[in-house]
Amino acid sequence: MRQFNCSASRMAKSAEISTKTAITPRRNEDFPEWYQQVIRAAELAEPSDVRGCMVIRPWGYGIWENMQRQLDAMFRATGHxxxxxxxxxxxxxxxxxxxxVEGFAKECAVVTHSRLEADADGKLGPASALTEPLVVRPTSETIIGASYAKWVQSYRDLPILINQWANVVRWEMRPRLFLRTTEFLWQExxxxxxxxxEARAEARLILDVYERFVRDHLAVPVLTGAKSESERFPGAVQTLTLEAMAQDxxxxxxxxxxxxxQNFSRASGIQFQNREGQQEFGWTTSWGMTTRLVGTIVMTHGDDDGLVLPPRIAPTQIVILPITPKEETRAAVMESCDKLAKELRETRYVDLAIEVEVDRRDLGGGIKNWEWIKKGVPLRIEIGPRDLASGNVMVSRRDQPVKSKELISTRELRSRASEILASIQQNLFERAKEFRDEHTRVIxxxxEFYDFFTPKNAAKPEIHGGFALAHWNGLGEVEAQIKNDLKVTIRVIPLDDSSEPGSCIFTGEPSRRRVIWAKSY
RNA sequence: CGGGGCGUAGCUUAGCUUGGUAGAGCGCGUGGUUUGGGACCACGAGGUCGGAGGUUCAAAUCCUCUCGCCCCGACCA
Structure with missing residues (x-):
């Protein structure tokens, strides 16, 4: 709309705009709305009638199950x-x-009654008050601590390394599918x-596990480090974090x-007799990842045609689309699809059998194709009558433009399927990293800082800002001022020694290192 | 909880200012024509216009209240 000086670029622009995309609006038009449309189009989840809660549909839950299975294996491998x-x-x-308490009180759902009874008008209502109200866990430090207090007597009982997969409830004011829901799934x-x-090393170890998982399995690049005091978990001494960058x-x-x-062990009475025979409070850690990761995938990899899934967590990695223009050839095409599916399932990607689905539904080929594009399935394979004779198949990668496809022999596909998936996985990571680096600025x-984080159009802010690496004097007041002015906070204080000392850009006072600032979800 | 916006068919929405009893596109169903691609034609199903109350001969439209959703803020994984 503001390109008036270059006809070539104007034409390119209008051609681009006239190209139909599967998701409306596009990312750069209205990112929050795009996000919701992708979730709907990909059938990941939908809002439920219970405010703030969502129904996770099979495709979305399949992604979560894959995350669960893979993360769980990593926990087991580290002794949990x-x-x-x-x-x-x-x-x-x-x-x-x-x-x-201070941190979570406002978000607690509280159960106060145990029974429903009909009143005179036949209306059901709570009847019997509990002697002690029950909090629906927003996190489980305290209830788990009560068990640990019983289990721990001696240093010989340590360490205790336990994880649980569970749902938790945090009464949120502004829910958003996957990113912030009243009830969500996680591991803690x-x-x-x-x-x-030892406890500090554990917290660090898990941070590394998380980073590896997010990078290698979700293809999401992250910055890691510590939270500033104001962003710390309520009751923690140190909070380590992983920060990804969404496409906005x-x-x-x-x-x-x-x-x-020892904060929680004091509170819960987790005490043991140490090697010197003295009573000592245990040193504890806690750590978690949530269904928010599904939203993170959407915002990191999604494009204007919908979801784009990293192969490692896609519920279906390859979909085979039979092209059956003529009734006479239908059976042969189907048979050939099934045969290929079977062969592909016998090959492995990473250490698991490749997940293959043949879409046999009696629908137009175009419709099916677009459905799978929107769902983000990594590889689409088309097999038609002509391919039967030639022994070829048409292959489309979700990380490539929707129209692009490549004709390769069935044999080559069989031997290269795993390699192609790996290449998509790799490409998604690199693309995301490039995006992040492109929008990371040393300030x-x-x-310059205020300029970076101020949209040009205040009424309808365009996508702007990014990660800013800037020196800071370490004081909460400065942080609070920035948050107040720009809604920008310190996302992470890196632990490595990648930064030189300098002076705080807000006060001129000495700064040990640069920290990462950004607007956040 | 504050500020803004919005609720009409599964989805996107027209109609609302100037009340006259709901229309479209997509999707859905059936039949047909198609078929390396979100195809086409015909017919059809589907809406107590978020809910309640009020004004009126008459309300999607005006008034009051209420519920829900979205965006921004406070809070957070």
């Missing part, structure tokens, strides 16, 4: 085991850690250690790992 603790936490347990690890050093350049927290010091002055 799964268990399950109650959904309900007695109010008195919850109240034990002061900061914790809770460990107890003999020494501070806002930061999204992909997971957290907390070193809790050296306050003016």
């Amino acid at each position: 085991r799964n268990a399950y603790f109650p959904l309900f936490i007695p109010l008195s347990y919850f109240a034990k850690e002061a900061e914790h 690890g809770h460990t107890v250690h003999e020494t501070e050093l 350049r806002k930061a999204i927290q992909a997971g957290t790992s907390h070193f809790l010091g 050296n002055s306050k003016t």
